[in-house]
Amino acid sequence: MEEPQQPQGSAAPQVDLSVLAIALLKGVLYREGDERLWGALLDLQARVRDYVAVLGLELMLDEAEGYAFLKSRPEPEDTSATHHLPRLIARRPLSFPVSLLLALLRKKLAEFDAGGGDIRLVLSRDDIVELVRVFLPDSSNEARLIDQIETHINKVVDLGFLRRLKTAGGPASYEVRRILKAFVDAQWLADFDARLAVYRAQLRGGEAPQADRPGGAG
Template identity: 60%
Template structure:
């Protein structure tokens, strides 16, 4: 009941979930949870039931995590890369090297920063995204990461719109015109 179940890595659990899905849905509904199964992408997870005024409120069992700006940015960039890979119709797995991820994020980091310190910060953001389950380390010699398809469920159009609005707010606060008006 904790984390994401993937068809390719949790074969026994995936099989049981497929066979017992109606029973699992009924069981977790009592706890105020909903099972989300994406057969085409090969993952399943639990989320809190949307609030319903006709039902009594249920305590939140699935924690909400506040993400830093750079972790949110990395998730948005990974989602974009996944969409590009899906559009190209190539390999269903998206594997990015550590260098590719660093290059993607460096564009959005402050200029003039010490390169070693910048890479350490990006590595910290990468570690957080791995802990959240959106990336998985591969067994290649060079450090590389598989983008997990669950990122599509988390980073949807609404999430991107909210993130875009926050980016606009940050840009407005940091613009020189905002400083002169204050």
């Protein structure tokens, strides 16, 4: 008996280079978010790298962690050059509390990974509040303090480093996205304690450290 033939045109359409480039320019591409796009990216990554290089961008792809994003290529060391491409990937300063929250989440992720087990780090809103509150000015208004921290949490969600999970009542829970490892690298973590001392000094002085946002076209 012959195997029945598939009708013409029934195969899933192939993902082309422009579709991948557009998806990456919109933001981070996750394996779990679209496995078809992810598979196409792995197959076409060399062509994608060449394609985005023309735009002054480079592809950052972590196959093990399951994410990819674009970032601007380093500026040439020759500062006398007259021709510079405009930046497609925006660099945006972050407030002190958001920068601090990112650092604390990255440290928590490193501790979680060192313990083995599950690959997903999930924290409740209360867990995150406790991480941050010891570094913020004392407040007699507990509700106001929590509202402020939730505002910072929402900003980190918008940046793509936390994913809000559906919960049946009670405080929200969040998954720490593993792309945070690409934003706050191992060398940064090695200097974490020293950086916290700087943060405390800046907090007392009313200054805000800044960080840049990776990924996305702005």
